[in-house]
Amino acid sequence: MSKPKMDHATASEAFNKDENYVDWHDETLWFVRQKRDKASKVLPEWEALREAGSQIKHYVLSHLDELLIQFEKNAQQNGVRVHWASDADEHNAIVLDLLRKHQITQMVKSKSMLTEECHMNEYLAANGIEVIDTDLGERIVQLREEPPSHIVLPAIHLKKKDIGDLFHTHLGTEAGATDPQYLTEAARQHLRDKFVTRRAALTGVNFAVAETGGFVVATNEGNADMGAHLADIHIACMGFEKIIPKQEHLGVFLRLLARSATGQPITTYSSHFKTPRPGQEMHMVILDNNRSVQLGRPDFRNSLKCIRCGACMNTCPVYRRSGGHSYHNAVAGPIGSILAPNLDMTKNADLPFASTLCGSCSNVCPVKIDIHDQLYKWRQVLAQQGHVPKAKQMGIKAMSVVLSQPRFYQWSGRIGRTLMRSVPFMVNNGLNPWFKQREMPEPPQESFRDWYVRNRQD
């Protein structure tokens, strides 16, 4: 398995070069987090809803095989063809095969992080299939030839000017135009043409209901519906953890999802697909891709409860100041950092360390995943299995020597405080990673222990 081009720390350093830009990114995401707070506080039953969502998802994990079989049976009865894929390659091959059978070379796609995980667009392109992403943010990053930086807000890392320049090049908008209304209108015209001419549409899946064999796709733009209802063939792709037992459970999850994601009480469109329309083919691809391995890890299986709202990213002090691309994984942020090591431990060993373990992610998670505990636990696993760089390993060992010997710890603290006071340049320099993007604090005159000992004697 390969290493990423840049690890999280290195990529964050590059992201932090422009301080105004980082501040803007930080504040934009914090604004979304605040909208989530407001929307959730309107409901007195919010915490009870989170608990219900969490328990339903626990039930799902412990009955996953039965629920999938039930879903398959009902979906087939509804006229949906169900496909199973063990890994990304199988998933991509199934999609390609369906398109080839219909001699289709062009497809529209609404948001699906699963196909990002599988690198499906690249695979289809290499096989002569053109895929147009139709979510505005996804179309923007697709034209820029980069992945989404956020699972809900794919182009959150870009400024109006970047998008204006991009559309000028690709869609022929006026040079220098930055008005979001004007730019969105240009994208609307450009994508309408794709919707009405493409015969195949691929969508993601937010929830699949075992009881009915139906599935729900949520969007604000209406792009999933525009694609699916005009196409001859609709392919829906999902990770197997998207299953929920009963239709009434949608009441819980649709109340949690948009409020957690963007602070909306619900997305504009919550589309419930059950049967293909007359003359249409509907397919469902169910993907494993190591999820069954994660299911077998007691410390990490709860990550599969995720409903992909992105709240943990919006609140994360590290994500907000390092950007989604620094995580080099389809799903970024805290949740991405506990999912990614399961996909590839070598490549993603840096991600569980990209956290302050402040716990804010766990506090906002609508299905109560213990995200920060899992980040901490992944660190142990990765260190034990030799995936942590030598320098970090030595640092950890040195810290454990200091922390396990009280006298040595007291002595080190005194030396440190003295050094910071008398020769501040020893710590306030570029060689000290704690000094990056930070002022060092004033060293206190004495340690808490010294203070305590003195005051007790008084």
Add this chain to the structure above:
Amino acid sequence: MNAREKILERIKINKPEETSLPEVSTFPNEFANLQETFTEMLAAVYTEVVPVKNIGALLAQVTDRYQGVTNRATTIDALMPWADFSLTVNDPHELETLELAVLKAEFGVAENGAIWISDDHLSHRVLPFITQNLALVIPASSLVGNMHEAYQKLTDTSGWGCFIAGPSKTADIEQSLVIGAHGARSLVVYLLEDQ
């Protein structure tokens, strides 16, 4: 073993100890005045809610509001003479030039302003999305409080159905809200009082 068997086998071996569904997963409505909350929630997404006495008043309203609009269609019998665009097309692509659709829908949800529409009310699923402008008509008495009550009504979702809460929108360019992404550019909701 094929992929299906492999996946199911691995899940069976690896799944955690059995847990039960929560005792409580539906919550009672907390909103005192459903129509007021419904109207407020939709106002927040630039959607006007217009109470009308009966179908006759609805006809007068749409005739007045959409003066000068051509390519208007409806699924409501009493409005047929007002429409100038037929929905009896075989291919949904023929709806591309539709400017306005006034459609019968089933019920609304106060907590989020969502309106349920489905195959039961539509000849083509793409209709509420492909039209440039949309008006939905529901009985005022059909409002429910929250999504739990909504799903109590929806024991069967038919072949396809959708909750629609406002016009199509996006905030993908620097979080600036823009109305009219891919679907309808505007939504008006008519509440029929006499039904």
